[in-house]
Amino acid sequence: MDAITGTAAGVPFTALPPSGTGNDRAPLIVTWHMLDAPRTDAAFAAALPMAGVPSWRVHLGMPLCGPRMVDGRLDRHLELAREDILLKYLGPIVHQAVEEFPAALAELRRQLPVDDQPIGVLGASLGGAVALQVLTAPPTPIGAVALVNPAVRVSAAVELLATGLDQPYVWTAESRRAADDLDFVDRAGELSGEPPLLLVSGERDHPALREDAFSLVKTLRGRYARPDEIELATVPDLAHSLADEPGLEPAPQLPTTAAVDGVLTRWFVRRFATQ
Numbered sequence: 001m002d003a004i005t006g007t008a009a010g011v012p013f014t015a016l017p018p019s020g021t022g023n024d025r026a027p028l029i030v031t032w033h034m035l036d037a038p039r040t041d042a043a044f045a046a047a048l049p050m051a052g053v054p055s056w057r058v059h060l061g062m063p064l065c066g067p068r069m070v071d072g073r074l075d076r077h078l079e080l081a082r083e084d085i086l087l088k089y090l091g092p093i094v095h096q097a098v099e100e101f102p103a104a105l106a107e108l109r110r111q112l113p114v115d116d117q118p119i120g121v122l123g124a125s126l127g128g129a130v131a132l133q134v135l136t137a138p139p140t141p142i143g144a145v146a147l148v149n150p151a152v153r154v155s156a157a158v159e160l161l162a163t164g165l166d167q168p169y170v171w172t173a174e175s176r177r178a179a180d181d182l183d184f185v186d187r188a189g190e191l192s193g194e195p196p197l198l199l200v201s202g203e204r205d206h207p208a209l210r211e212d213a214f215s216l217v218k219t220l221r222g223r224y225a226r227p228d229e230i231e232l233a234t235v236p237d238l239a240h241s242l243a244d245e246p247g248l249e250p251a252p253q254l255p256t257t258a259a260v261d262g263v264l265t266r267w268f269v270r271r272f273a274t275q
Contacts, residue, residue, distance in 0.1 A: 003045060008111065009103035012061035012068065014045040015112060018054045025113045027055035027272050029120035030105065032062055032097060032127030034149070035077070036240055037247020040066035044124070046250030047242045048148075048261050053268045056114050060104060062127065063096040066248070074246065081165060085158045086175050090126060094154070094182060097130045102139035118143030118195075120268055124242065126151050132184040135191045144271040145197045146264055149205045149240050152212040154182035160206055185212060188219045196229045198267045200260055202238030209240070233263050 004015040018026040033044035041061040050057050061068060070076040080089040108114065118141035123131030128150025135142060151157040158179065162169040169175075180186065197220060201213045214232070221227040238256040241247070253261065 003042070004112075005042070006111065008060075008105075008107035009100065011100055011104040012041055012066055013104075013108070014041045014059045015108075016045055016049055016051070016057045016059075018056060019051065025115040027117055027119070028108070028112075028114040029053065029055050029057045029122060029144075029268060030101075030108075031057065031059045031122040032124070032130040033059065033065070034125030034127055034240075034242065035062070035065070035093070036125055036242075037245050038241075038243040038251075039247045040249075042066070042250050043243060043247050047253060047257050048122075048124075048264060050261060050265045050268060052265045053272065055120065055268070055272055056112055058108055058112070060097070060101075062130070063093045063100075074248070078165070081161055082167060084175070085161050085165075085169055086154065086178055090151075090154055090157060090161075091178050091182065094126065094129050094133060097127075098133045101130075101134055105139060120144040120146070120271065122146040122148070122264070123150060124148040125240065126154075126157065128152065129154055129157075129182055129184070132191065133182070135195075136187065138192050142193070142195050144268065145195050146200070146267065147198070147213075148200045148242070148260060148264075149202050149209060149238075150199065150213060150216075151182075151209065152184050152216045153179070155179040156206070156208040156212055160208065185215045185219055188216065188223060191220075194224050194226070194229065196231075196271055198231045198233065198264070200233045200235060200263055202240060202256070202260075203234055203236050204239040206240055231267070233267075235259050235263065 041059040
């Protein structure tokens with residue numbers, strides 16, 4: 001399985017072609033990686049290749065990550081976080097990723113032989129917030145959504161990072177508004193349509209993130225006409241990250257990540273088989 005790398009409207013990507021489809025056009029799954037390891041599109045593609053899914057899996061690079069790191073420095077992330085975790089770091093990354101997606105998607109459709117059926121989206125950690133924000137106003141029909149250890153409420157990610165930096169976050173009226181805008185439990189009613197959604201939660205993920213994930217699942221099941229379209233899968237022994245540090249380059253799958261890859265593969269195969 002040879003990866004294709006390139007840029008789409010300025011967004012770096014790693015694309016994995018479907019197997020066994022010949023020259024036919026195939027469905028498209030778009031992903032956004034985490035800021036923890038694996039923290040680039042190439043590393044994420046290696047961690048979760050989903051090789052058995054008969055679709056293009058296009059892993060987009062997040063802003064400030066990989067080739068878009070400021071001055072090529074990973075430690076610049078910490079500098080921005082110390083300035084303001086939400087307003088200078090997490091929030092701008094999510095909003096830029098969402099804003100640049102429509103143009104990137106249009107360019108991907110020109111570059112790759114993808115079909116015109118509804119796409120799948122996948123987001124991990126902060127990439128999960130990107131996927132959910134895209135779902136509030138999708139630029140194209142979305143037929144399936146998968147989340148892995150997602151930041152369902154960005155406020156939880158802020159507090160976790162503040163603890164890691166040993167720098168308590170000082171909330172202001174502005175940052176509270178920004179956090180409310182990225183609270184997808186409270187905003188569940190704004191998610192467009194009722195696409196099937198799979199949430200994969202690591203048994204050893206941060207308790208706050210797991211609690212928010214469970215809240216989103218419960219809320220969506222209460223809103224969907226078909227609650228069984230919302231699935232929750234817990235992966236034993238899985239912590240938050242999906243790769244060893246530094247997570248910048250492709251690396252062999254960890255056993256727990258292989259388990260996640262299997263869950264995602266089976267779910268997407270089933271979903272695309274029914275479209």
